[in-house]
Amino acid sequence: MPLKTSVKVSHISNLSDARYCAGMGVELLGFRVIPGEVHYMPPHIFQEIRGWIAGPAIVAEIYGLTGTDQISEVMQKYSPDYFELSYDEYRAFHTALPLPCLVYFQDTRLGNAIGDDEKIVFALVDGHVSCNDVQAFTKPVLIRLSTLDQLPDKLSAACFKGVVLEGPEEKRPGVTNYEQLGGLLEALDEE
Numbered sequence: 408m409p410l411k412t413s414v415k416v417s418h419i420s421n422l423s424d425a426r427y428c429a430g431m432g433v434e435l436l437g438f439r440v441i442p443g444e445v446h447y448m449p450p451h452i453f454q455e456i457r458g459w460i461a462g463p464a465i466v467a468e469i470y471g472l473t474g475t476d477q478i479s480e481v482m483q484k485y486s487p488d489y490f491e492l493s494y495d496e497y498r499a500f501h502t503a504l505p506l507p508c509l510v511y512f513q514d515t516r517l518g519n520a521i522g523d524d525e526k527i528v529f530a531l532v533d534g535h536v537s538c539n540d541v542q543a544f545t546k547p548v549l550i551r552l553s554t555l556d557q558l559p560d561k562l563s564a565a566c567f568k569g570v571v572l573e574g575p576e577e578k579r580p581g582v583t584n585y586e587q588l589g590g591l592l593e594a595l596d597e598e
Contacts (some may be wrong), residue, residue, distance in 0.1 A: 410434075410595040413569025415509070415549060418446035418468065422456045424574050429460045431592045434569075435509075436463045437491060440481050441471040450484035464488040466509060472496050475503040482506075489528070494520075501526060509549070519543035531571055538566035570595070 415435035416428045425436055438453055439446040457465070467487035469477070481487065482505065491509040492500075494517055501508075504526060511531040512518060518541060521527050530546045534553060541548045547568035572592075 410592070412567075412595060413549065414592070414595060415466065415569065415571045416574050417551075417571055418448075419456070419574045420446060420448065421452075422459055425456050425460045425463075428574070428592075429462045432596075433463050433592070435466050435489070436460070437466040437468045437574075438485070438487075439470070440467045440485050440487075441469055441477060444471040453485055466491050468492075470496070470511075472500060475500060478503050478505075491531070497527070515540040516543075519545075521546060529568070541566050 410432045413435070414433045415437060416424075416433050417437040418439050419425050419428065419436050428436055438448040440448060440450075440453075465485070465487045466489045467481050467485050468491045469481060470492055472478070472492060478490075478500065481490075487506065489509055490504055490506050491511065493511045493513065497504075497508060497510045501524075506526075507528040508526050509529040509531055510521070510527050513533070515532055515536055518530060521530065522545060527546050530541070530544050530548045531551060532541060532548055533551050536550060548566060549569045549571050550567045551571040551573075553573060
C-alpha cells in the first residue's frame with residue numbers, strides 16, 4: 408500500500424512489527440544495534456527477522472557509538488543499508504562511516520553545518536520543529552511524530568519530506584498494540 412510520504416519506523420523489536428510495517432508500505436525500518444542502548448536488537452534475532460521481510464531498507468540506529476570498531480561489527484553482523492546517529496556522533500565518526508546516513512539534529516541551528524555532505528541523506532528533527540526551524544537545511548528533513556494530532560500540520564508543510572514513527576512496544580512475545588502506529592500509518596495511506 409503506497410503511503411503519502413516517506414516513512415521510517417524506529418527501534419523495531421520483533422518480527423511481527425517488522426512484517427506489519429513492511430506490509431503497510433514503510434520505506435525504512437530502524438533497529439538499535441549498539442549493545443546497552445534502549446531497544447537493542449541482538450544480531451541473532453535481527454538475522455531471523457531480516458530473513459522474513461522484503462521491501463523496506465534497513466537502518467542501523469547506532470546511537471551510543473563509542474568507537475570505529477563498533478562500525479565494522481555492525482556492518483558484519485547487520486549488513487544495513489543506512490546508519491542513523493546524532494549529529495555529534497556523526498561529526499566524531501563520519502570519516503569511518505561507509506554507508507549513507509540519517510542524522511538526528513537536536514539543535515536545528517546546526518542544519519546549515521551539513522552543507523553538501525554526500526553521506527547525509529536525511530536530516531531528522533523532533534515533532535515540535537516548524538518549517539522556519541529547518542530553512543537552513545540542505546538535506547531532506549524527516550520529522551519525528553508520536554501522535555496522530557501532529558500529523559495534519561506536519562504533512563501539509565512542504566519542508567518535511569517524511570515522518571519518523573516509533574515502533575510499538577511488545578507487551579509479551581506475539582502481543583503488540585498497533586493502535587497508535589496503525590492509526591498513523593492508516594492516516595498516511597494514499598487510498
